Amino acid sequence: MMSEHTYEITVIGGGPVGMFAAFYAGLRSADVLLVESLSALGGQTGNLYPAKILYDIGGMPGISGQGLVDHLKEQVAHFKPTVQLSTAVTAITPTEDGFTLTTTREPIHTKAVIIATGGGAFTPRRLAIDYDPALDGSSVLYYVTNLEDFRDLDVAIAGGGDSAIDWALALEPIAHSVHLIHRRNQFRGLESSVADLKASTVALHTPYLIDAVNQNDARLDIGLKEVRGDATERLDVDRLLVNYGFMSDNKQLRNWGLELDGNAIAVDSQMATSIPGIFAIGDVASYPGKLKLIASGFGEAPTAVAAALARLYPERKQALHSTQLYH
Ligand SMILES: Cc1cc2nc3c(=O)[nH]c(=O)nc-3n(C[C@H](O)[C@H](O)[C@H](O)COP(=O)(O)OP(=O)(O)OC[C@H]3O[C@@H](n4cnc5c(N)ncnc54)[C@H](O)[C@@H]3O)c2cc1C
Structure with a gap:
């Protein structure tokens, strides 16, 4: 049963950055869950500007928002993570061996959390x-x-x-x-x-x-x-x-007990928040010099996954390059 299972890493938010984090966690052989409050993956990119052409994604001279989301879906599916849509996380409670996430559905048990909730739930003006x-x-x-x-x-x-x-x-x-x-x-x-x-x-x-x-x-x-x-x-x-334009609602963050920087979560260079075991990446993460770009989030995702796994399994040697694991 889903409620009995304890994931190693739960990524909250299925925007481009959360999707890439779930992929990268799979690449590192983690037992990963990706939770998204909307009924589809894609975040701002898939929902707010699917037809806009993005020119600032490394290796992509020009790709539509939806095209990027489709590529990410294909990439994330490779390691078959558990993906739970239409489920919003409302609270994070520390437990003996990790966290219990209260959601709009069943509670989720997880050893580590990566928050990638972007600008929060958004609605058009x-x-x-x-x-x-x-x-x-x-x-x-x-x-x-x-x-x-x-x-x-x-x-x-x-x-x-x-x-x-x-x-x-x-x-x-x-x-x-x-x-x-x-x-x-x-x-x-x-x-x-x-x-x-x-x-x-x-x-x-x-x-x-x-x-x-x-x-x-x-x-x-x-x-x-x-x-x-x-x-x-x-x-x-x-x-x-x-x-x-759009209005986004990140009010829920205030109840999660994390140190904030304005409307975002303050993180260190490992994407670690003020609560050990909880990491934040993408638009929701804040550090000096932060740029709210997909390219930045794509860099933050492997850092957070590696830091989460290093914390869970300090004895494990860290693999760095995908060629070693990607078959
Ligand atoms: C019009 C527009 C144009 C842009 N153009 C570019 C561009 O050209 N290049 C570029 O790099 N960036 C661009 N951006 C910015 C880019 O879209 C963001 O940097 C990117 O989407 C951040 O990704 P993310 O995964 O961190 O967050 P998001 O894309 O915001 O995704 C967060 C996801 O988390 C989900 N979520 C939120 N709260 C919860 C919860 N409690 N439980 C479960 N799920 C939750 C949301 O539903 C959402 O799907 C643009 C943004 C806009 C609005």
């Missing part, structure tokens, strides 16, 4: 107007999972940050038309992206706010109102993609 909630997920969208879903459609995008601009540029060659609605005349994206945007066929509606969204047959009727002005516009489109 919603449109601040009343509209029919039944439109959510059909015509009003907060995530893009597949660019092809927008082929030949008229698409309005709300937002003025990097991600809204990325979507507008990515959809321009696919959609029939793309409209970008932003409450300021200036966009907050990278200079090169803003220049590409201005040179594109994307119709810019600035400085406008959305003040109504109604279904009109299978289309959407969007009302726009000028910010600090009286002008109004109407857009008739197939889809509205809202890109106002």
